[in-house]
Amino acid sequence: KAGVTQTPRYLIKTRGQQVTLSCSPISGHRSVSWYQQTPGQGLQFLFEYFSETQRNKGNFPGRFSGRQFSNSRSEMNVSTLELGDSALYLCASSRVVQETQYFGPGTRLLVL
Amino acid sequence: ELKVEQNPLFLSMQEGKNYTIYCNYSTTSDRLYWYRQDPGKSLESLFVLLSNGAVKQEGRLMASLDTKARLSTLHITAAVHDLSATYFCAVEGSGGGADGLTFGKGTHLIIQP
Numbered sequence: 001k002a003g004v005t006q007t008p009r010y011l012i013k014t015r016g017q018q019v020t021l022s023c024s025p026i027s028g029h030r031s032v033s034w035y036q037q038t039p040g041q042g043l044q045f046l047f048e049y050f051s052e053t054q055r056n057k058g059n060f061p062g063r064f065s066g067r068q069f070s071n072s073r074s075e076m077n078v079s080t081l082e083l084g085d086s087a088l089y090l091c092a093s094s095r096v097v098q099e100t101q102y103f104g105p106g107t108r109l110l111v112l
Numbered sequence: 113e114l115k116v117e118q119n120p121l122f123l124s125m126q127e128g129k130n131y132t133i134y135c136n137y138s139t140t141s142d143r144l145y146w147y148r149q150d151p152g153k154s155l156e157s158l159f160v161l162l163s164n165g166a167v168k169q170e171g172r173l174m175a176s177l178d179t180k181a182r183l184s185t186l187h188i189t190a191a192v193h194d195l196s197a198t199y200f201c202a203v204e205g206s207g208g209g210a211d212g213l214t215f216g217k218g219t220h221l222i223i224q225p
Contacts (some may be wrong), residue, residue, distance in 0.1 A: 042215060042218065043215035098204060100145065100159060103154045103157075
């Protein structure tokens with residue numbers, strides 16, 4: 001069974017731009033969560049989607065948004081990029097909520 | 113607010129030795145996870161612990177959970193170089209999984225031959 005896939009794997013943007021990251025969960029998984037990983041703050045929860053509905057949201061500004069499609073694929077968007085948004089963005093999927101989350105390879109975003 | 117603390121944050125040990133990584137969390141939790149991350153890679157699920165006294169073992173790694181003490185341990189037996197990685201514990205809050213997983217800062221483990 002294929003794992004979680006994320007595209008693109010690497011991305012370079014400049015301040016003020018916006019970016020969209022994509023995540024395809026493991027087949028049959030309906031819950032998708034997003035996390036930001038930085039050396040300073042570690043792993044931080046961004047949001048969780050289940051059946052196209054956002055269930056939870058972490059403590060991030062409104063510039064960070066996401067959505068989930070009917071096929072469970074998810075996207076997250078960051079608008080008006082700041083230097084501090086440079087991070088590894090990880091997507092994780094699980095069959096349903098509150099089950100083990102399996103992580104994708106991540107998208108490494110660099111904001112210049 | 114749920115807080116998760118791991119210690120030590122950095123550990124250098126020799127092959128063949130035993131050691132334990134500790135994970136404390138601040139509030140009641142439904143479940144606790146251990147993940148492994150290799151440099152430049154994503155997170156690999158190791159264990160999920162669901163109840164007080166739960167113990168899981170895989171190879172040289174054994175994880176346990178004491179919900180009363182809000183403490184989980186990851187014990188490494190007779191370490192080998194291949195176990196060098198960063199290990200994270202993560203806790204899912206009670207009340208329907210609100211706030212997703214809260215991670216500790218990770219334990220960077222180096223096992224030297």
